[in-house]
Amino acid sequence: MLNGRRPSDENRFERVSFQAIGIICPVLSVRPRTMTEEGFDELWASLVKRSHQPDLHPLSESEQLFYAVNLLRGSVPRSGFVGFFENCTASDVVSAHEGLGVLGLTAVLDLLQEARNAILGPGPFTIESLSVAPISDALSDAEHDAESDRLDEALAPIEQAFHTHDGSVLQALCAYADQRELKLIG
Numbered sequence: 001m002l003n004g005r006r007p008s009d010e011n012r013f014e015r016v017s018f019q020a021i022g023i024i025c026p027v028l029s030v031r032p033r034t035m036t037e038e039g040f041d042e043l044w045a046s047l048v049k050r051s052h053q054p055d056l057h058p059l060s061e062s063e064q065l066f067y068a069v070n071l072l073r074g075s076v077p078r079s080g081f082v083g084f085f086e087n088c089t090a091s092d093v094v095s096a097h098e099g100l101g102v103l104g105l106t107a108v109l110d111l112l113q114e115a116r117n118a119i120l121g122p123g124p125f126t127i128e129s130l131s132v133a134p135i136s137d138a139l140s141d142a143e144h145d146a147e148s149d150r151l152d153e154a155l156a157p158i159e160q161a162f163h164t165h166d167g168s169v170l171q172a173l174c175a176y177a178d179q180r181e182l183k184l185i186g
Contacts, residue, residue, distance in 0.1 A: 034174075035178055043184060046184045063182060066177060068099050069173060071096065075087065075088065076159060080155060085120070090127040094126065094130065120134065
């Protein structure tokens, strides 16, 4: 026994209900990270390449969730939540939302929902509801600037809170990759 747990316990899933998304998701038990930084970077590069060439080796469901959550993790520090919603496909945004739930990152999931509400208004995380530009192209320059300023002000505290979770998101992604035995393909 390790720390009062049988070794086989490390490979079990817990079932947790997430009222925020209305589904029951398998959540990985926390276990020591075995994935190295180099392994993480290689897996990420492989998934990015494959996501742009889906005919060769389409991403599995587990790989898509990993990809989308790490895409969120990298996009927000570079271009904020507006950039994430503008530059990512609606499918990737939905997968990031689902992935945060699967990873048990409820605080980050709540921040993503807050950002979605600030940018697009309250609503579900569906591909249809996310297929809208965060800032309408039909606005005049002055209206665009005013809307951009409103979003910057509304999102600043959400983005600051998001940054504080980077370590836990990375740890959860590594554990998920280990648990799901995500490997380099192609």
